[in-house]
Structures are given as structure tokens and as C-alpha cells.
Amino acid sequence: MSGPVAQALAGSADLAARYGTFRKAAHAALGPELVEAVRRAVAEVHGAAEEAAASDAPEAVLAYARRMVFEHTAITDDEAAAVVAELGEPGLVALSVVAALSDAECRAAAVGLPALARA
Template sequence: MNGPVAQAVSGNPAFAEQYTGFRNAAHEALGKALKAQVRHAVAQVHGLEFAPGDSAAPVQSDDEATQICVAYARRIPFEHTAITDAQAAQVVGAIGEPGYVALSVVAALADAECRAAMVDLPGLAA
């Protein structure tokens, strides 16, 4: 794993290993294509071209499930408390409960990674 959070926690190898394992498990549970679109959507909310550690825009998918998931992910950085039960249920209906959990984790971690990059967290942690 690379990026500002990985750099910031690298001084604590046990924590870095646990964080990386947790992050990777969420990414794998969501799937490569949807993970890329979610991370890209969150980065765009922050005004970034790409999420930290990513180097290319994902292939866009126009299927309804992906659109529902990306719309949900875009709300995580600044509007997470305004997400309604109905909107969450829409995601669950599109990708199932395990997918909803993975989506929420991937979007939240992407948000944290973008914020960490924007404030130079590795430099602050040094």
C-alpha cells in the first residue's frame, strides 16, 4: 500500500500491517472496478484528480447499481450525516449488505486518504 496514510503509519509496523490488511479486505470485498470508481468519486469531491496512490481514472460504468453506489460515495466526505435510511437501502438493494459495508469502508478510507494528502499527513506525523 502507498499513499499518505501508509507513510504516516509506517513508523508503527504492527499498526501499518493491520491497517493495510483491513483496507485491502474492504477493497477486495467491493471489487476492483467499483472500488476504483468509488475512490475516484471521493477524490473528485475533494477537488483531486485521483485518490492518493491511484494514477488513472477508472473505466466508467453506466449500470444502475454503479450509479447508486457512486452517488452514495460522493456524499461520504461532507454529507454522510444526511444519508437517509432509504438511500442506504437503495445501495443494499443494488449490491447487498456485505457490499454496502465494503462500499462504506472504501469510501470512508478514500476520504481519509484524500484529506491526509491535502494536509501532508506524513510530514505532520514526522
């Protein structure tokens, strides 16, 4: 793992390795195209989206990712079930992790902590 988050974790090689493994597993479970679509959806909520890109991602998945940013406690069982229907239970977990990490990266950038944004 490389990048700013890795540098921030450099004081603990074990923590950096565990974080890298965790992040890679979540990204691998969704695949690069879906990870990018989720990252863009989260950035849109923060008003930090780059140029909108076309995506084949299911709308239920993107809607869930957008709600994770400010409304995660209001996500309904039906909304989660729609994601499970698209991605399966492991996919729902991976989506939740990727959306949360994307949210954290956007927030870090917004408050002037670019060293923690986009590992």
C-alpha cells in the same frame, strides 16, 4: 502492504499489518473497478479528480460515495437501501470503508500531507 501509509505506520508493525489487512479486505469486497470508481467519485467532490473515466458502477453506489465525504450523517435509509440492493449488506459496509479511506487520502493530499495519501 507498502506505500506512504505503511511507512507512517512503520513504528508499529502490528498496527501496519492490521491496517493493511483491513484496507485489503474492503478493497477486495468491492473489486478493483468499483474501488477505482469510488476513489474518483470522492476526488470529484474534493475538486481533485483526474480526467473523468467511464464507469459501470451503479449510480446509487457513486451517489452514496459522494455523500460520504461531507454529508455522511444525512444519508437516508432509502439511499443506504439502494446500495444494499446493488451490493448487499457486506458491500454497503465495504463501500463505506473505501469511501472513508478515499476521503482521508484526498484530505491528506489537500493539506500537504502526501505521506498519508494513497497508500
